[in-house]
Amino acid sequence: MDVIYTDNNATTRVADAVVEEMLPFFGQMYGNPSSMYTFGDQVGRRIRQARQRVAKLINADPDEIVFTSCGTESDNAAINAAITTFPEKKRIITTAVEHPAIKSLFAWLGQKKGYDVVVVPVDKKGRLDTKLLYDSMSENTAVISVMWANNETGVIFPIEEIAARARKKNILFHTDAVQAAGKIPIDVKATEVDMLSLSGHKIHAPKGVAALYVKRGFKFPAFLIGGHQENGRRGGTENTAAIIGLGKACELAKDNLAQVNTQVRVLRDHLEARLLSEIPATSVNGDRNNRLPNTLSIGFDAVEGESILMLMDRKGICASSGSACTSGSLDPSHVLMAMEVPFKSAHGTIRFSLSHYNTRAEMDTIVETLVPAIDRLRQMSPFWKDGKMV
Amino acid sequence: MWDYTDKVKEHFLNPRNVGELEGANAVGETGSLNCGDALKLFLHVNENERIVDASFMTFGCASAVASSSALTEIIKGMTLDEAAKVTNDDISDYLGGLPKEKMHCSVMGQSALKKAIADFRGVQILAKPGDMVCECFDVTDLEIIDAVKTNGLETTEDVTNYLKAGGGCGKCLDRIEEVVEKAKATEEQ
Numbered sequence: 001m002d003v004i005y006t007d008n009n010a011t012t013r014v015a016d017a018v019v020e021e022m023l024p025f026f027g028q029m030y031g032n033p034s035s036m037y038t039f040g041d042q043v044g045r046r047i048r049q050a051r052q053r054v055a056k057l058i059n060a061d062p063d064e065i066v067f068t069s070c071g072t073e074s075d076n077a078a079i080n081a082a083i084t085t086f087p088e089k090k091r092i093i094t095t096a097v098e099h100p101a102i103k104s105l106f107a108w109l110g111q112k113k114g115y116d117v118v119v120v121p122v123d124k125k126g127r128l129d130t131k132l133l134y135d136s137m138s139e140n141t142a143v144i145s146v147m148w149a150n151n152e153t154g155v156i157f158p159i160e161e162i163a164a165r166a167r168k169k170n171i172l173f174h175t176d177a178v179q180a181a182g183k184i185p186i187d188v189k190a191t192e193v194d195m196l197s198l199s200g201h202k203i204h205a206p207k208g209v210a211a212l213y214v215k216r217g218f219k220f221p222a223f224l225i226g227g228h229q230e231n232g233r234r235g236g237t238e239n240t241a242a243i244i245g246l247g248k249a250c251e252l253a254k255d256n257l258a259q260v261n262t263q264v265r266v267l268r269d270h271l272e273a274r275l276l277s278e279i280p281a282t283s284v285n286g287d288r289n290n291r292l293p294n295t296l297s298i299g300f301d302a303v304e305g306e307s308i309l310m311l312m313d314r315k316g317i318c319a320s321s322g323s324a325c326t327s328g329s330l331d332p333s334h335v336l337m338a339m340e341v342p343f344k345s346a347h348g349t350i351r352f353s354l355s356h357y358n359t360r361a362e363m364d365t366i367v368e369t370l371v372p373a374i375d376r377l378r379q380m381s382p383f384w385k386d387g388k389m390v
Numbered sequence: 391m392w393d394y395t396d397k398v399k400e401h402f403l404n405p406r407n408v409g410e411l412e413g414a415n416a417v418g419e420t421g422s423l424n425c426g427d428a429l430k431l432f433l434h435v436n437e438n439e440r441i442v443d444a445s446f447m448t449f450g451c452a453s454a455v456a457s458s459s460a461l462t463e464i465i466k467g468m469t470l471d472e473a474a475k476v477t478n479d480d481i482s483d484y485l486g487g488l489p490k491e492k493m494h495c496s497v498m499g500q501s502a503l504k505k506a507i508a509d510f511r512g513v514q515i516l517a518k519p520g521d522m523v524c525e526c527f528d529v530t531d532l533e534i535i536d537a538v539k540t541n542g543l544e545t546t547e548d549v550t551n552y553l554k555a556g557g558g559c560g561k562c563l564d565r566i567e568e569v570v571e572k573a574k575a576t577e578e579q
Contacts, residue, residue: 304426306392306451310402332426343424347449380408380455382430382447383423 001316004362008202009151009179009295009353010320014245015204021248022206025241033238034229043240050247054211057250058177058196059187066212066220066233067243071178072101074197074212075145077223077234078174079105081195081214082143083115084221085172089142093118095128095157096338102145102176103334116140125287126155126339134165143172148180148196152322152335152351153286154295156184160191167192172218178202178210182253183260183292194218200242204355205249209242256356264354265293271352271363272296278367279374281389283345285322285336294354297322299345302384303377308350311373317366322349344389394452395486401456406463411445418506420498425527425554427454427495431461431502435510439470446502453485453492460484461499470507476500478552479541494554523569524555524562531569538573546570 005013031040033047051062068074079102083092092115094106110117118136121129128146137144144166149156159175166173174195177186181198188196196213200206214220214233226235276282281301300308305321312319322333322341332346341349352366378384394402411432421428427450434443444462448455460481465473478496482488488496508514520532537543537552546566550556556563 302423302449304450304454307402307455310399310452314403343426347423347426380405380447381449382419382428383449 004315004317004358004365006352006354006358006362006366007318007320008355009154009351011201011207012204012355013357014201014206015249015252017252018205018245018248022241022245025244030240033240034227046244046247047238047240050243053247053251054198057181057186057254058198058213059189060213061216063231064188064213064216066214066230067238067246068210068212068234069208069239070210071099071176071197071199071202073223074199074210075099075101075174075176076105077212078195078197078214079109079143079145080223081218081220082172082174083109085219086142089140090114091116091118091136091138091141093120093133093136093141093144095120095122095133095146097122097126097150097152097335098145098147099151099176099178102147106145115142120146122155122338124340126150126153126285126335127287127290128157130158130162133162137166137169137171139169141169141171143174145174145176148175148177148186149184149292150286150335151179152295152333153297153339154179154292154353155286156180156290156292159193163192163194179292179295182250182257183294185257188213188215200246200249203249203253205246206242209239209246211246259356261293264356264358267358267360267363268294268296268352268354270360271354271366272298274363274367275370278371280387281345285339285341285345285349296352296354297349298352299341299349300374301344301348301389302381303348303374305348305350307377308348308370308373311376312366312369315365315369317369320351320353322346322351344383392453392489392492394456394489397484397486398453398456398488401459401485402452405455405459407443407445407459407466409445409447411443413443414445416506416510418502418504418509420502420505421450423449426450427498429454429458429498429502431458431499431506433465433506433510435470439510441465441468441470441473450495450498451492453488454495454498456485457481457488457495457499458502461503465503470510473503474507476503490548490551493552494557497552497554523565524553527554527557529553529555534566534569535573538570539577543570544574 031043033044051065054065055062096119106117109115120133148159163173172194176197178199182203194215200209220233224235283299285297322336336346414432416433418431430447432445436442446458448458478500481496481499518530520530523531556566
């Protein structure tokens with residue numbers, strides 16, 4: 001059975017060109033990039049090239065890029081750097097819809113380290129309450145962390161404006177751009193962002209490699225303390241092949257940016273339009289005018305997400321549900337809850353996230369699978385009768 | 391992905407006895423849209439108090455559908471007295487087991503069955519005895535104590551897996567822990 005992969009906000013296929021770029025660095029060019037001889041230094045050169053390629057994707061300078069092991073490490077290292085630099089400042093600000101890498105860290109800092117954590121809410125379309133955010137920017141604030149784009153709904157936040165306000169108040173600003181990088185243009189020279197996280201496996205590089213952008217001028221204290229690697233900002237022998245793969249993936253992402261915003265957007269819109277017109281009582285979550293071009297979060301009233309996923313799985317379709325139906329967390333995702341998406345559609349929310357590998361025929365197969373699947377689950381549902389919610 | 395048995399998958403993909411039952415003379419409902427799962431059970435009971443037919447409508451995950459389907463198969467042909475003895479473990483066993491995080495699906499089946507039997511007999515289910523612990527899922531301390539003793543539960547997490555208590559807002563998790571500790575202590579005496 002062919003797989004129809006529409007879960008690219010979870011992870012992506014490693015691009016063939018990325019694999020090819022990485023292969024020599026396992027069995028042949030395995031030297032330590034820090035070594036003094038040519039056999040090691042030839043790897044060091046390729047890491048420098050990777051650093052340039054990553055920097056170019058977001059218009060940074062190469063020395064502003066720190067390689068890490070994952071998006072979570074980038075986020076943790078950034079927040080750690082901020083609170084280590086300003087130990088006397090006890091307020092930290094974030095949003096209600098962050099990835100767990102920020103959400104759980106901030107909750108931990110609040111509960112265990114006594115920080116005053118401000119969590120800025122969103123409205124029903126997932127848009128940030130910027131007024132509350134700006135009002136909470138106090139002198140006592142160590143760091144603000146706001147994601148560039150949301151992983152579930154794709155809603156994009158006004159990072160340039162938030163960063164400018166933070167700079168005016170002299171507050172360090174971090175953004176988790178793991179979902180935004182490679183999907184929308186990012187220019188760190190045109191914004192006042194101090195730190196930015198991006199992750200390899202969301203942009204067709206392998207898992208286990210990521211980067212943190214640190215604006216020049218910020219004396220970044222290491223999170224992983226060890227050797228001199230990454231200019232003393234992150235100890236540990238480099239994950240050479242993966243870093244080189246990330247460099248290639250960033251180069252490809254820059255080249256493919258236009259395609260994601262045209263071809264992929266058209267596919268997403270096609271899928272969305274067909275689902276909305278062919279399945280009654282269906283609604284899109286998030287601000288449709290301001291979201292990532294590849295993401296669709298769509299809720300089907302009166303049915304439950306896991307059941308939908310299992311019926312799609314039979315046809316090889318991969319997507320995510322907006323609710324984790326486990327007894328430990330029966331609630332729909334914190335993102336949908338923060339947006340006050342009604343339970344009737346939140347439990348039946350599915351996230352499709354596309355890439356340039358998807359085709360129009362795949363979108364049609366998804367629709368043709370979902371129409372009978374939703375109908376069947378509704379026939380079974382006590383909340384559905386005669387074509388509508390009861 | 392959940393570790394579902396083939397039987398759970400099969401009952402989810404080909405559920406038995408789905409839909410409203412014509413001629414039903416007893417109905418039991420449990421769960422809600424907000425909880426993320428709900429079951430409506432229909433019974434046709436004859437003059438000898440024997441269940442001649444049963445059907446269900448379920449909103450929920452694959453194991454909720456499979457548990458409902460299994461329940462109707464188990465109880466068809468039983469007398470109400472026999473059906474009253476069916477437990478959530480019987481439903482789970484019928485399906486070759488459920489992941490422990492999904493045990494509440496079988497509890498939901500048992501609960502709907504109790505309500506349907508009470509409905510047939512015209513018995514009003516009175517307010518539950520005991521003190522309310524979990525308001526999200528309407529679970530009392532006595533129910534938790536009973537579940538701890540009957541199913542040998544050890545932790546708060548076990549209670550959530552069986553009864554859903556604490557799985558909503560989570561406000562009552564500390565209270566559940568107290569009740570569990572108390573129940574285990576009395577059991578040891």
